[in-house]
Amino acid sequence: MDEFSQDFRAGLHDLMRWRRDVRHFRTDPVDEALVRQCLDTFSLAPSVGLSEPWRILRVSSDTARAKTIRNFKDANAKALTGYTGDQAKLYASLKLSGMQDAPEHFAIYCDDTTDKGAGLGATSMPEMRRYSVVGAITLMWLTARSLGLGIGWVSVLDPDRLNTDLKVPEGWALVAYLCLGWPNKNTLTPELETKGWEARAPALIIESR
Secondary structure (H helix, E strand, O other): OOOOOHHHHHHHHHHHHHOOEOOOEOOOOOOHHHHHHHHHHHHHOOOHHHOOOEEEEEOOOHHHHHHHHHHHHHHHHHHHOOOOHHHHHHHHHOOOOOOOOOOEEEEEEEEOOOOOOOOOOOOOOOOHHHHHHHHHHHHHHHHHHHOOOEEEEEOOOOHHHHHHHHOOOOOEEEEEEEEEEOEOOOOOOOHHHHOOOOOOOOOOOOOOO
């Protein structure tokens, strides 16, 4: 398709506006067909040198989930010690993970040792492989939202401990730990903004000289 309609462009913009980082999930299971629909978007994502370096680890066992939740709790407690006063109180009030309730957990890795793509574009900038994984996650996130699902990105974790607990291969780097499920509610405003932690700002565009 060479052109998209104005309605399509408006709908796409709305989808991006309604994409939120979800922390409050219902425990209802997600139909496997919907899970697959979200994950299949990785095959549509661009990647440096067509290396497709993403590795998707579905964290489904009770044992593995318990370890990741404990990892978050310990990392969160450690992070709290970095704040003082009112900011510490505010941090302690934030819900930074929906791991307890989300029916689906995924650890998304980048295989930094992949031979696919023969190093094209990654020789001078090897971090491009990880950026490719982030791009693929964005497509998954938008797809999930279009299906009424929500995704929460948990970044308060000890990645080395997670790698050990999940027994991932050497050379895989953690990019994201994602929770997927049905959100309790949908909102246009990020929770961190609602709570007063930070506010959105216009994109900073600097002209080169």
